[in-house]
Every structure is written in structure tokens, then in C-alpha cells.
Amino acid sequence: MARRFTLAELLLWVTFVALVLAIVGPLWQANQRRANAADMVISVAASADGSTAAAMMGDGRVLIWDATGNLKTTLPAKGGWGGSVQLSADGKFAAVARELNAMSMQPKGGIELWDVGAGKLRQILPASFMAHLAFSPQPTVFAVVDENAVELRSLANEAPSGAIVAGGNCARFSPDGKMIAVATRGNGVQIYDVATRKLVRKLDAPDNLFSWHYFDLAWSPDGRTLAGLCMFTDDGLETIQTWRVQGVQAKSATLPDDDSFESLTYLPGGRFLALAGVRSGMTLLDAATLDPSTAKRSEQVSEVAAGARGETFVAAGAGNIDVWDAATLRPRRRLFDAAGAPSPNIVPGLLGLFAWLIVFGVRRARALMRSCQICGQQFQVTDKKDQNTDCPRCRQKARLKLLTCSAADREQRKQIRGNWARLALFDVVLADLVGFVANEWLGFWPAFLVATVAIPITIAGLAYLIIRFKVAGKSAGDIARADKAAGTTGTRRQIGDMLVWSAQGTSLAETLPGEIELARQRLESVIGRTVPAPNARVFIFDEDDALARYVARLTFVQLDPRFRFQSLYLAAPARRLLVAERDVRRKCNDPRIPVRISLGYHLLERVDGRMPAAWIVQGLSSVLSHDDEHHELARLNRRVFGCA
Structure with a gap:
């Protein structure tokens, strides 16, 4: 038959499930974040005025900070993974291009334009999945760049304002916003006038243009020089080319064959060109000489972004983002650190589960609690089907x-x-x-x-x-302890099932068998039942001081000198009957009486399997300790015990 749960039990188990989920849920989410590289930095960006920094993370969310390093807003992932992020010149708008769909991992396409201050998605611009957006230093102008064309748009008017029929990998506005450089496919680098959308200049490049692939372009802060990071596909070597916009090509430098970079930018001030890549880290080249041998490197940095103005730039590694000082080339402050991210807070769930266990334990203990029919003590059974009453x-x-x-x-x-x-x-x-x-x-x-x-x-x-x-x-330990307590080596003998040790100078051991038999016969006559033979260990000391020392060595308990006894019975861990022939303080000269009393305790425990009530023990002890069968107290105790 199915068990029926009460409402309280159902609520208790529902609470247990909720607490387990409160603990497992955050741990599972944290593990998923680590497995999916949610805190890995994909792309970083900086506004032209240096007031705002942004970073796209591995889970697709975009973090945006202000000039003081405080987190300004967080843009949600919107179901995409990978891609890039760009900021407008004043940092009020952000463009997010996501390359892959987070669920199907298929090309996503489209560019999201966000209002940073409001934290709202303004519009989604249709584009191919490899397209990206470039903001102009002029606050309202931006360009959508894909492999077919460069489309100019205005934030004030969502309709396209014109297009440049020159698609490519990337495009960059000049610092004054009047020109735009496009790294085309097969036609090298071309510079167009933004207002007229006409070709201003086609920069010199090697003869076989189709063998050169441009990764990135960068304008110097003064707008006089344009730099390009490209690779000759025949030998796979990366090269940096710089051109004077109003003159001839200035410099060209081939990077070592073990270097691999994806981005290029001028640092504020124009002294250094920063190259960054996941495999090679960050390399800072002197913008005047482009000499790789004097370059400064940092393997912990994989992404770099800088504005045309300001004194700092943003550098990011796999799990951290820092603001660097452009003058000293040292980190100034940290914006994000994946290692320092807060751990999942499971403390409330653990405390709640601990409280639940206490409540559950109390309820279960009450349900399984019973009263012993022999001693009356409360005890707990292991299962409700347990029918034990003792x-x-x-x-x-x-x-x-x-x-x-x-x-x-x-x-x-x-x-x-x-x-x-x-x-x-x-x-x-x-x-x-x-x-x-x-x-x-x-x-x-x-x-x-x-x-x-x-x-x-x-x-x-x-x-x-x-x-x-x-x-x-063990008996050997008992005897050694008794010898030390008595200060002398005692005598050991076996009487039936009883081990008897007696100190030197004592004579009670000789009469002990008779006392044992007398006590057993008297107890049988009183209770009318067969009394088993005693099986305790008997230790006979010469005086009660030695008995007290033995008890102290055995139980770590010091007996009060005012309440020492001439005999004691210890039930566990091994039954022990302790007797002192002489009570120094009370001058008791007949040790047989305390022997009979202690034997009464032991024999009653042998009969009932437990120690009876104190008043019964005292009554029977008086019966066993008096030789006079007609003693008034003995007759009274026989009558009381018989009624009991």
C-alpha cells in the first residue's frame, strides 16, 4: 500500500528540494560559465575622447566602463557569441557585431546599435556575419563595413546617407572624421572623402595585390600617417606598412615569422604602434623606426584599444582588462578580473539545509521515540516497523x-x-x-x-x-592496577567464574566462597527464583584508601574522603566487586556485611539483567547482610519485595 504524506511532510520535502536547487544551481551555473569561457575577453574598444571603455566577453555580454573605471552598464548577450564591439567618439553609443548564433553556432549577421546611457537596443542593422561598424570622430556618423561595400550612416537618420563601392576587411576614420581608409580586397588601401564619397588616394602596395591580406588599419593621432597590418599569403609573413597621407610611403617592416597579430592601433601621443594577438600577446613598436628588435612585449595582453585623445589605453588578456598609462606603459587600474569574480553564494542554501536537517531530525526522533517497559527511559527505534518495547x-x-x-x-x-x-x-x-x-x-x-x-x-x-x-x-590490566593501588603484589585465584585478587595481609578471600553461597541461597529464598552463580571480578584491599586509589586509576574519578565506602560494585565495562577489609574512618571490623551487600547488587543484576530500584536493593541488602533470620527489618523487606 502506497504511503500517504501529510501536508507538513510534503512542505518539508518541497523545502528540501528547493534548498538543494539553491545550492546546486549556482554551482552548476558557475561551472557552465567556466566551461563556456564566459569571462574570456573577445574584443575591447575605447571611445575617441578616452572617456569610455568597452569589452565583449565570451558569453556575448558587453561591459562598459566610464573614465573612472566604474562599470557603467552591461549589455545583454542577445543570443550571439564572438564578434567585436566599437564605441562612438563620445562613448554614448556602442556597436556590437556578433559572428555566430549561440544556439546553432551558425553565422548570425547584423550589427546591434545600443544606446549606452539608456542601456537599450536602438536598432539592428542588416549586414553579413563578417561585417563590422566603425564610428567617426564626428558624433553622428558611422560606417558599416562588409565585403561588398562601405555604407555611411547617420545616428540622426536611420536611412543610409551614401555608400562607397569598395568592400574590404576593415575601414577606419581619420582623427578629424573627414576621410576614411578602406582595406579593400585586391585594390590595396584606399582613402575616400567622407563628404563626397570620392577616392582621394590609393596608397602604394606591392604589385601582386591579391597576395596581400590586410588585418587592420590605424591612423596616427595627428592624422598624417596611416599604418596597415597585412600578410603576404605566399610566405605567411606579417608586415607593417605606414604611409604619409600627403606624401610617399614612409616605412615597411616585416615581423618575425613566429609572430601572429590581428589588430593594430596607435597609442595616445603617437610614439608607439601596438600590435596584439591571442598567440603573440602585445608588441609595442616605435612608430618612427618600426624596428622589431627594440619592441616591448607583454604576453599577457591579447587585445588593445585606444582613442585619438587622452592619456590611457585599454589592454586585455584572456581573463582581465586593464587601463594602461600611455606615457609610462604600465597598468594604471584594473577594470575586470575573471580570477577575482565572486564565487557562487551558496551560504544561505547551506544554512537553510542545516536548519532543515535539524527540523527533519527532530521530527524523525519524535516519530521513532518510545518508552522502555523495563526501565521507563525513552529510546529511539530505527524504523516504525520495529516492535521492540525494551x-x-x-x-x-x-x-x-x-x-x-x-x-x-x-x-x-x-x-x-x-x-x-x-x-x-x-x-x-x-x-x-x-x-x-x-x-x-x-x-x-x-x-x-x-x-x-x-x-x-x-x-x-x-x-x-x-x-x-x-x-x-582485561584482567591483566586490572591486576596491575590493583597492585599499584595497594602498593604491593597481591594474590590471584579463581573461584568458579570469579577472578579474585587479594592484597597481602587480607583474610577475607578464604571465607569468600561461603559468603557467596550464603548470599545466593538467601536471595533465592526471598525472590523464589533461581539465582545464577556470580561471575564478577573481586578485588580485596586491606583498607579503603587503597580501594579509592584503584577507583581513581580505573575511572579517573577521585572519591570524596568524606563519603568513601568499604565496598563498591562497578557494573561496566567488566563487573567488579571492590572490598576493603578495614574502614579506617568508621572502624568497621566485620567485612562480611559489605561483601554481602555488594554481592546483592551483582546477583540482582544477574537475575534481572539490570540494576533494580534503589529501595529494593537496600532492602535485599539488609536481608543478605544479617545472620538473624527473624530480624524485624529482614522480615519487613521480604514482605515488601514479595509484594513488589
Whole structure:
């Protein structure tokens, strides 16, 4: 039959599922971000006035910062991956070209034009998937560049304002916005007048134009020089060419064959040309000489962007973005760091799960709690189908009373060894957890100290307690402890199932068998049941001070001198009957009475499997301790025990 859940149970399990999702969800998202390179930098851009910086990340989102390095806005991914980002001259608009669809990984096409201040998508310009957008230093003009043509547009009017029939890989506006340079396919680099859209100049290039592929163009801040990064397809070597816009070609330099760059830009001031690529990092060339041998390199940088004005430029690596000082060529401040990104916050979920476990444990404990019919104590069963009405302790005592002394000792030692093993495992797990938390909060070395100091100390302490218990449970350890407490070597003998140790100078061991038999017969006559033979260990000391020392060595408990006893009965881990022939303080000269009383405790435990109520024990002890069968107190206790 299917189990029916109550409303409270359903709410409890729904809460558990929600808490697990609150923990697993952020961890899964963080793992997916790492697997998909969501924090990898794809492209960076800087506005012409140097007031704004932008970066496209691996998941397609675009981050935009202001001049102080504060994150201004974040543009959503919009289902695309890869591509480039460009900023208008004043940083108010951003153009995002996405190369691939995030779901199908097919060419996407189209250029998104965003209003940075409002954080809204203004329009999507139709274009091929390899197209990109170039902003003019004039605030309202931009160009859409693809392989067929360069289309000029205005932010004030969404309709195209004209086109240049010269498609290519890239196009760059001059710093004054009056000219635009286009790296065409097969016709080299051409410069057009923006107002008339007429060809102003065709820059010199090698004869076989179809063998040259231009990656990027860059204008110097003064607008007098144009630089191009290209590759001769026959030998695969990259070359930098610079032209004087109003003169002849100025310089040409071939880069080493192990270099591979994708972008080119002039740094503010015009002193250096920055080349950047994923494989080769960033290389800074002297703009006047273009000498690769004197270049400055940084392998941690793969993307560079700079405006025509300002004192800084933006440099990005695989997972970080920095603002560099153009004068000192050193990082000034960090805009983004993937390694410093916040970890998923699962602390509320963990705290909620911990509280849920407490509530669940309390509810389960209450549902499985029962009352023992023997001792009346509350105990917990393992399953609702468990029909036991006696607690495990009472059941264990009932089983142990049928065993011999040695078998009972072995059984108890086995149980306690299991408890110590579970405790040791718990301590090791706890120490590892503390080490993990210390590593997260304090660093590696505190966690290392916790792991190398706390765990060995815990294991050593547990080993000491286990060894001490084993010694305490064995007869050899008991006898050695008794010899030290008495200050002399005692005598060992075996009486039935009882191990008897007696100190030198004591005579009680000679009469002990008779006292045992007398106590057993009297108990049988009172309760009307067969009483098993005793199986305890008996230790007979000369005086109560030695008995107190033995108890202190065994249990780590010091007996109060005002309340010392002439006899004691210890039930676990091995049954022990301790007797002192002389009570120095109370001057008791008949040790048989405390022997009979302690035997009464032991025999009653043998009969019932547990220690009976204190008033019954005291009553029966008086019966066993008095020789007079007609003693008034003895008759009264017989009557009371019979009624009980």
C-alpha cells in the first residue's frame, strides 16, 4: 500500500528540494560559465575622447566602463557569441557585431546599435556575419563595413546617407572624421572623402595585390600617417606598412615569422604602434623606426584599444582588462578580473539545509521515540516497523546476563570499539572540514597546520583512550592496577567464574566462597527464583584508601574522603566487586556485611539483567547482610519485595 504524506511532510520535502536547487544551481551555473569561457575577453574598444571603455566577453555580454573605471552598464548577450564591439567618439553609443548564433553556432549577421546611457537596443542593422561598424570622430556618423561595400550612416537618420563601392576587411576614420581608409580586397588601401564619397588616394602596395591580406588599419593621432597590418599569403609573413597621407610611403617592416597579430592601433601621443594577438600577446613598436628588435612585449595582453585623445589605453588578456598609462606603459587600474569574480553564494542554501536537517531530525526522533517497559527511559527505534518495547540497554543487559564473565567482557569491548571507531571517523571528517574552511578564509598555510596538527592529535588521543579501555577491560590490566593501588603484589585465584585478587595481609578471600553461597541461597529464598552463580571480578584491599586509589586509576574519578565506602560494585565495562577489609574512618571490623551487600547488587543484576530500584536493593541488602533470620527489618523487606 502506497504511503500517504501529510501536508507538513510534503512542505518539508518541497523545502528540501528547493534548498538543494539553491545550492546546486549556482554551482552548476558557475561551472557552465567556466566551461563556456564566459569571462574570456573577445574584443575591447575605447571611445575617441578616452572617456569610455568597452569589452565583449565570451558569453556575448558587453561591459562598459566610464573614465573612472566604474562599470557603467552591461549589455545583454542577445543570443550571439564572438564578434567585436566599437564605441562612438563620445562613448554614448556602442556597436556590437556578433559572428555566430549561440544556439546553432551558425553565422548570425547584423550589427546591434545600443544606446549606452539608456542601456537599450536602438536598432539592428542588416549586414553579413563578417561585417563590422566603425564610428567617426564626428558624433553622428558611422560606417558599416562588409565585403561588398562601405555604407555611411547617420545616428540622426536611420536611412543610409551614401555608400562607397569598395568592400574590404576593415575601414577606419581619420582623427578629424573627414576621410576614411578602406582595406579593400585586391585594390590595396584606399582613402575616400567622407563628404563626397570620392577616392582621394590609393596608397602604394606591392604589385601582386591579391597576395596581400590586410588585418587592420590605424591612423596616427595627428592624422598624417596611416599604418596597415597585412600578410603576404605566399610566405605567411606579417608586415607593417605606414604611409604619409600627403606624401610617399614612409616605412615597411616585416615581423618575425613566429609572430601572429590581428589588430593594430596607435597609442595616445603617437610614439608607439601596438600590435596584439591571442598567440603573440602585445608588441609595442616605435612608430618612427618600426624596428622589431627594440619592441616591448607583454604576453599577457591579447587585445588593445585606444582613442585619438587622452592619456590611457585599454589592454586585455584572456581573463582581465586593464587601463594602461600611455606615457609610462604600465597598468594604471584594473577594470575586470575573471580570477577575482565572486564565487557562487551558496551560504544561505547551506544554512537553510542545516536548519532543515535539524527540523527533519527532530521530527524523525519524535516519530521513532518510545518508552522502555523495563526501565521507563525513552529510546529511539530505527524504523516504525520495529516492535521492540525494551530499550537497547535493557536488551543488552538481558543478553549479557546469560553469558560468562569473559564472554560478556568481550561483547562490551566489541561494542565500545565500534563506538570509538565511529567517533574517530567523525573527528577526522570534522578536522578535514575545519581545514577546508580555514583554507577558504585564512589561506593554505593555516589549513595545512590544521591538517598536520589537529588530525594527528585527535587520532593520538583516540588511540590512547582505546588502548586504555582495552587495558582496563582485561584482567591483566586490572591486576596491575590493583597492585599499584595497594602498593604491593597481591594474590590471584579463581573461584568458579570469579577472578579474585587479594592484597597481602587480607583474610577475607578464604571465607569468600561461603559468603557467596550464603548470599545466593538467601536471595533465592526471598525472590523464589533461581539465582545464577556470580561471575564478577573481586578485588580485596586491606583498607579503603587503597580501594579509592584503584577507583581513581580505573575511572579517573577521585572519591570524596568524606563519603568513601568499604565496598563498591562497578557494573561496566567488566563487573567488579571492590572490598576493603578495614574502614579506617568508621572502624568497621566485620567485612562480611559489605561483601554481602555488594554481592546483592551483582546477583540482582544477574537475575534481572539490570540494576533494580534503589529501595529494593537496600532492602535485599539488609536481608543478605544479617545472620538473624527473624530480624524485624529482614522480615519487613521480604514482605515488601514479595509484594513488589
